[in-house]
Amino acid sequence: xxKAQGDMNERIDQEYVHILFGMSDAGSxxxxxxxxxxxxxxxxxxxxxxxxxxxxxxxxxxxxxxxxHLWMMERDEDYSISQHYNQExxxxxxxxTVKSIPHHAIIVIxxxxxxxxxxGLRFVLHLLRDRIQPVHMVNVxxxxxxxxxxxxxxxxxxxxxxxxxxxxxxxxxxxxxxxPLESNQRKEYEADWxxxxxxxxxxxxxxxxxxxxxxxxxxxxxxxxxVIELEVEQERNKVRKGLS
Numbered sequence: 001x002x003k004a005q006g007d008m009n010e011r012i013d014q015e016y017v018h019i020l021f022g023m024s025d026a027g028s029x030x031x032x033x034x035x036x037x038x039x040x041x042x043x044x045x046x047x048x049x050x051x052x053x054x055x056x057x058x059x060x061x062x063x064x065x066x067x068x069h070l071w072m073m074e075r076d077e078d079y080s081i082s083q084h085y086n087q088e089x090x091x092x093x094x095x096x097t098v099k100s101i102p103h104h105a106i107i108v109i110x111x112x113x114x115x116x117x118x119x120g121l122r123f124v125l126h127l128l129r130d131r132i133q134p135v136h137m138v139n140v141x142x143x144x145x146x147x148x149x150x151x152x153x154x155x156x157x158x159x160x161x162x163x164x165x166x167x168x169x170x171x172x173x174x175x176x177x178x179x180p181l182e183s184n185q186r187k188e189y190e191a192d193w194x195x196x197x198x199x200x201x202x203x204x205x206x207x208x209x210x211x212x213x214x215x216x217x218x219x220x221x222x223x224x225x226x227v228i229e230l231e232v233e234q235e236r237n238k239v240r241k242g243l244s
Contacts, residue, residue: 013102014040014041014042014043014105015041015042015104015105015106016041016042016043016105016106016107016108016176016177017042017043017045017101017105017106017108018033018042018043018044018045018108018109019045019046019047019098019107019108019109019110019124020044020045020046020047020109020110020160021046021047021049021051021111021116021117021120022046022047022048022116022160023046023048024161025046025110025159025160025161026045026046028160028161029110030044032168032169033172035169036169036173036176038176042176043105045094045097045098047090047091047094047120048090048094049090049091049120050116051115051116051117051119051120051123051204052114052115052116052119052203052204052205053202053203053204054068054071054072054202055067055068055071055200056068056119056123056196056197056200057197057198057200058197059091059123059197060095060123060126060127062092065089065091065092065095066089068091069089069091095127098124098127098128099127099128101128101131103131103132103133106134106136106177106178107131107133107135107136107178108136108137108138108176108177108178109121109124109125109135109136109137109178110137110138110140110160111137111138111139111140112139112140112141112157112158112159113139113141113156113158113206113209114158114159115204115205115206115211115212118206118211119196119204119211121137121189122189122190122192122193122196122211123193125181125186125189125190126190126193126194129186129190134180135181135186136177136178136179136180136181137178137179137181138171138175138178138179140157140160140163140168140171141156141157141158143171143174143175144156144163144167144171147167147170147171149167149170192211196211196213199213200213201213201214201215202215203215
């Protein structure tokens with residue numbers, strides 16, 4: 001497995017513990033921290049999960065995690081393959097690692113404006129609900145916008161990988177220590193998690209700065225429309241090539 005996931009098994013004694021929700025995002029952060037010369041003071045942990053889909057009920061318990069694990073195994077072939085090489089439940093180990101982060105460490109959670117990251121953020125804060133020490137966060141989408149950075153296509157990045165390397169370096173340089181969450185913010189996120197877990201829908205979308213729980217068929221119409229539009233475009237391209 002990639003080192004970002006392997007770090008879970010190491011003793012956490014660094015000053016900063018960075019938590020992300022994708023192996024690629026974790027790798028990018030490690031490279032950037034190294035480029036800034038602050039990698040040695042930082043532990044980087046990553047959840048290898050897709051929190052925008054699947055059951056959430058009781059996810060901080062072993063039965064809840066097992067239920068999610070089975071649901072994902074039945075529906076996602078790639079998930080099944082990855083789990084074949086990871087006999088221990090990675091989610092169980094990550095949850096245990098997060099809850100055991102020492103009090104002296106500064107926790108920084110990295111997210112973007114998408115349902116996966118935002119649901120993961122709420123889960124982690126639920127796991128840390130008894131932690132008295134401040135928890136820090138960086139929303140890279142918000143920081144990208146507040147810095148006045150303009151992408152070449154004018155699209156606001158809704159995940160870290162959509163941010164160009166130079167802009168991401170600037171964001172990490174400025175916010176490597178994160179921004180502390182106020183107590184009321186933490187409580188709101190924790191309450192959000194309880195709502196999502198109780199609703200326990202199988203699909204979550206990010207709309208109007210909020211997580212919306214949906215039935216897993218909610219995007220069927222959008223997917224079908226996209227397939228039809230793609231087929232129409234392919235036919236047009238065939239006609240154009242035939243005329244040229």
